[in-house]
Amino acid sequence: MTQASPDFRTLAADYLDLCKPKVVALIVFTAIVGMLLAVPGAVPLDLFIFGTVGIGLAAASAAAINHFIDRRIDAEMARTRKRPLPTGHLKGWQVLSFAAVLGITAMALLWFLVNPLAAVLTLASLVGYAIIYTVFLKRATPQNIVIGGAAGAAPPVLGWVAITGEIHPHALLLFLIIFTWTPPHFWALAIHRREEYAKVDMPMLPVTHGVDFTGWHIIFYTILLLLVTLLPWLTGMSGLLYLVVAVVLGIAFLAYTIALKRDPDSRWPMKTFGFSITYLIGVFAALLIDHYLAVWLA
Structure with missing residues (x-):
């Protein structure tokens, strides 16, 4: 029997799930605090908006890549077996394409509308979480979360740099x-x-x-x-x-x-x-x- 294609609402929910919205919300919150603490008064509105969106999209991209890399493990764990890839709602190429669009958009926003340093540091954070932590550290050592925590701790620095251009x-x-x-x-x-x-x-x-x-x-x-x-x-x-x-x-x-x-x-x-x-x-x-x-x- 052919599996019915998911409707638009289900598909939208699956793509939203790829972004790990609760995790991204916490990341964006700490990045925003970094932005607001960077200056004594009001932050430049354009840098605040584009910086927030860019950092948020990069975090969502990293989350989607994490879904793709961990898809086989997710299928075996009760907590994650209902994610879009284990259920078959989405294919691997769809997830990677989605992650690529989010990541490229994030880097373009940060590089051209914020500042290059914010873009480079955000890219490093994305690679640190999605590749270095998920692919290597997570499976290599019980200290994985200690070492890999550097990527997750970066958002307030990214926010600060987005506003001031310096660490x-x-x-x-x-x-x-x-x-x-x-x-x-x-x-x-x-x-x-x-x-x-x-x-x-x-x-x-x-x-x-x-x-x-x-x-x-x-x-x-x-x-x-x-x-x-x-x-x-x-x-x-x-x-x-x-x-x-x-x-x-x-x-x-x-x-x-x-x-x-x-x-x-x-x-x-x-x-x-x-x-x-x-x-x-x-x-x-x-x-x-x-x-x-x-x-x-x-």
Whole structure:
């Protein structure tokens, strides 16, 4: 029996799924914070719009490439088997063509309408995630998410560069926050999904070194993250409001990770994973509010 072609609404939903909209939304949010923190007042509207769209399209392109590369693994995992490629709704060439259109459009916008440095760094981030992490690191080492986290931590730097055309030390602090946040964020999910990763021979830390070992690493990185988030205040980048929010959220995140360590077979891994997203949004929102509060009070 011939499989019926999906209707337009289903097809649109499948292409949207390729973009991993929740992930892209978080990437764009941190990039926008980087843009707004880059200058003391209003950002140039054209750079803000074209920079946001360019970075967002590049992130969506990387996500689509990730779908293509992981299509066989996705077909074997319960969490991903309903994605467009495993279900057969889309073909490999369609996914790669879609990714190419998004990527080329993103690079053209950034190169010609923002600045070449933003385009080059965004391309490097795309290649780092879609190729270096997905093809090599993900399957090579249990430290894959630590090393590959550099690509995911780039968006605020990309946003900053889109507005100023240069890499500033404060932008690198934003990078460092996300880079340190990524391991406890992802390892919490990996603990919950460890049986699925083991099934497809993916060397995630809970699979290769066990849940207890991973739990200690999550706590260690969360403590490190709490210390890293003090740097914007210590360097004068932000004020007291940010410091209070960062410390409160950091202590709360640490409490979640301790609960996960004590009871990794309950709901705590996914609770910790969910809170980690709330945590990152809260820290970056506090940076932004503190920044404009200082501008208004100046």
